[in-house]
Amino acid sequence: MRVTIDTDVCIGAGQCVLTAPKVFTQDDDGFSELLAGCADGVDDPMLREAARACPVRAITLHEEG
Structure with a gap:
């Protein structure tokens, strides 16, 4: 799975870092x-x-295949 982060939307809450x-x-x-x-x-x-x-949905997951 490919992952992108929308840096214009990210607020630095850090929930992604805590979770993964x-x-x-x-x-x-x-x-x-x-x-x-x-x-x-x-x-x-x-x-x-x-x-x-x-919290701001800055992470997008792209299914591959």
């Missing part, structure tokens, strides 16, 4: 970003929950 710390981190300004190696595809059981936990 193997996928998300926060930059120096506190906004969410993907960890290295996660931009091309992610297989984490908490990914859908992390997207649902985002």
Whole structure:
């Protein structure tokens, strides 16, 4: 699954990082970003929950295949 974060919408709540710390981190300004190696595809059981936990829906999941 491919993941994108709308950086214009992200408010840096950090719910994604708390929910899926193997996928998300926060930059120096506190906004969410993907960890290295996660931009091309992610297989984490908490990914859908992390997207649902985002209070501003800045995370989009793209099914592949």
